[in-house]
Amino acid sequence: MRMNRKLFLKLENNKVLLAVTLVMLAAASTSAFGETPEEKGLAIAEEVDRRDLGFGDSSSLLKMELTNKQGQSSTRELRILTLEVPERAEGDKSLVVFDHPRDIEGTAFLSFTKILDPDDQWLYLPALKRVKRISSANKSGPFVGSEFAYEDLLSQEVDKYDYRWLRDEACGEAADGLACFVIERFPRYENSGYARQVTWIDQQEYRPIRIDFYDRKDSLLKTLTLSRYNQYLGQYWRADDQYMVNHQTGKTTRLTFDEWELRVGVNESDFNPNRLKRLR
Amino acid sequence: MTGLSAPAQDFDFSGFVAGETRIFPDKAQFPGQNNSHISPSLVIQPELRYRWNGRDDRITFVPFLRLDADDENRTHVDIRELNWYRQADDWDVVLGVSKVFWGVAESRHLIDIVNQTDLVESPDQEDKLGQPMANLNLLRDWGTLSFFVLPGFRERTFPDDDARLRGALPIDDDPSYESSAEEWHVDFALRYSQTIGDWDFGLAHFYGTSREPQLIPTVDSDGNAFLRQRYDLIHQTSLDAQYTTGPWLLKLEALTRDGHDGDRFFAAVGGFEYTFFGAFESNTDLGLLAEYLHDGRDSGTPATPFEDDIFLGTRLALNDVEDTELLAGVILDLDQEERIFSVEFERRLSDNLNLEIEGQVFDNIDSNDLLSGFEDDSFVEIRLSWFF
Numbered sequence: 001m002r003m004n005r006k007l008f009l010k011l012e013n014n015k016v017l018l019a020v021t022l023v024m025l026a027a028a029s030t031s032a033f034g035e036t037p038e039e040k041g042l043a044i045a046e047e048v049d050r051r052d053l054g055f056g057d058s059s060s061l062l063k064m065e066l067t068n069k070q071g072q073s074s075t076r077e078l079r080i081l082t083l084e085v086p087e088r089a090e091g092d093k094s095l096v097v098f099d100h101p102r103d104i105e106g107t108a109f110l111s112f113t114k115i116l117d118p119d120d121q122w123l124y125l126p127a128l129k130r131v132k133r134i135s136s137a138n139k140s141g142p143f144v145g146s147e148f149a150y151e152d153l154l155s156q157e158v159d160k161y162d163y164r165w166l167r168d169e170a171c172g173e174a175a176d177g178l179a180c181f182v183i184e185r186f187p188r189y190e191n192s193g194y195a196r197q198v199t200w201i202d203q204q205e206y207r208p209i210r211i212d213f214y215d216r217k218d219s220l221l222k223t224l225t226l227s228r229y230n231q232y233l234g235q236y237w238r239a240d241d242q243y244m245v246n247h248q249t250g251k252t253t254r255l256t257f258d259e260w261e262l263r264v265g266v267n268e269s270d271f272n273p274n275r276l277k278r279l280r
Numbered sequence: 281m282t283g284l285s286a287p288a289q290d291f292d293f294s295g296f297v298a299g300e301t302r303i304f305p306d307k308a309q310f311p312g313q314n315n316s317h318i319s320p321s322l323v324i325q326p327e328l329r330y331r332w333n334g335r336d337d338r339i340t341f342v343p344f345l346r347l348d349a350d351d352e353n354r355t356h357v358d359i360r361e362l363n364w365y366r367q368a369d370d371w372d373v374v375l376g377v378s379k380v381f382w383g384v385a386e387s388r389h390l391i392d393i394v395n396q397t398d399l400v401e402s403p404d405q406e407d408k409l410g411q412p413m414a415n416l417n418l419l420r421d422w423g424t425l426s427f428f429v430l431p432g433f434r435e436r437t438f439p440d441d442d443a444r445l446r447g448a449l450p451i452d453d454d455p456s457y458e459s460s461a462e463e464w465h466v467d468f469a470l471r472y473s474q475t476i477g478d479w480d481f482g483l484a485h486f487y488g489t490s491r492e493p494q495l496i497p498t499v500d501s502d503g504n505a506f507l508r509q510r511y512d513l514i515h516q517t518s519l520d521a522q523y524t525t526g527p528w529l530l531k532l533e534a535l536t537r538d539g540h541d542g543d544r545f546f547a548a549v550g551g552f553e554y555t556f557f558g559a560f561e562s563n564t565d566l567g568l569l570a571e572y573l574h575d576g577r578d579s580g581t582p583a584t585p586f587e588d589d590i591f592l593g594t595r596l597a598l599n600d601v602e603d604t605e606l607l608a609g610v611i612l613d614l615d616q617e618e619r620i621f622s623v624e625f626e627r628r629l630s631d632n633l634n635l636e637i638e639g640q641v642f643d644n645i646d647s648n649d650l651l652s653g654f655e656d657d658s659f660v661e662i663r664l665s666w667f668f
Contacts (some may be wrong), residue, residue, distance in 0.1 A: 103628060
């Protein structure tokens, strides 16, 4: 178990403890090897989910910087609100409101995430004061021209994927010094743009550190790196920096989050389609 | 909204300035009508918002000004919004001038009735005048119930006698009303809306002054023919529904209206929008739209060209950084074979600058038809908007 190298080295000074630890590790390994890579992958995903249970709701301001291959960039500013729906069979509710560029100020996007069924989504267009129910079949489509697809941004629910644990290894640059589980996940929902995703989850806090996205032809399409994590309410980790690189086009999108707030007590009625016109 | 790290109070100033020009390739049809091929215009619409009480209370002010080189009626000022909004968990209220949109269809906004059409802005009837109202919305598990009291009627705007897109006869600007209270009749509306699974629907009733006037041919003492506007009191009950499944949107708007000189009538527009997401192996979404328009109104009712028509259209969204979008379509009259082609194109040029191009072509228009006055008024409009 390479991930425990640091711990291991520390313990080397204490031979007794080391012996005890080795026995415990051996015991742990036995049970670990008793489960299949699929079971282990699912168990890790469930632990990620369990540790994030109870955040209630969150709000954040975020800046989205889109850069093309030539290095030209443009910026969007938006607010994201999430309402936790605790039932495992249901997904969270998300609300996105645009502040910048000015011509789309007040445009709002509301999504009720489902597990395997299509999400319910609405769009509000301020110029016409019109709320439109929209098709959620465009899961793999780019979100406002960025390298994030809708399915990358919307809430990640355990049962949306099948899992397989691949290996344990160092998390790499994004989380220097940390050990990671590497698990593969396969979308179970319809209309995904991906054959699979490979995710690096840090073993201490169960935070996603990196995700490799493979397109439907199973070629590497994108890599998302999550960094600058902060902990809120003594439990919940949120990344302030999410950087997506598209390997096939050379385009990148960087999300910089500002002012994460959890359990602020957002109201369920903020997530009513009839309130979308009142977010400005 | 409570959850957005909202300051106790804040003030926000935004809006846009737009320079635009209409291009009319054809000469004007009627003597005395302005013949210029190029018709420039300037629009300013600032938006002021003051919010307090953690955004639960808000005052919004959106004045609108257009200066038009050729159409005196198109040069106009309006208050699009001036209202106080107060929200609580399961209700909110709007007092003042505001704008409300009802409906789902693309080709015709049949049931949208709260705000008067600002017709000088565009013949597509999508621009609206501000409407004074007291509006209470109850947001409950069983749906949203909206009550409207609408004091103060707004007359529809029409292009000036010598302007393009005025129609076959000049329209008099001294309307008559069925109500003795004239434009001060207080109108009422009620709407119930709800989402159940893949269905979104609304049921509404409106009682008050019709937003559409009857246009009654009249001859003045000098023997000149013109149209006199008459606004009747009507009852209108409407349904709007959308069923969303996979890449399909199925849409229906239907109404029944009574109160004009003619009989109670039924009208509907219904159809679908189907989207190919990621079409052409790219990020482009390609939508195909088809709608059928029926209107059973008889004489003694404000006339409509959409009695038995089909709309076919396509929507292209490139999903690029510039949000490039194109909507093109045609409304085909199934009885008289008239065609109205329309195109709307939009693209962001920079953080603050937006380009829109709109075009309408009136084709194969019968000389006896309602649209005959528009035959030579096909146009392209180019608009550059600067947002601040």
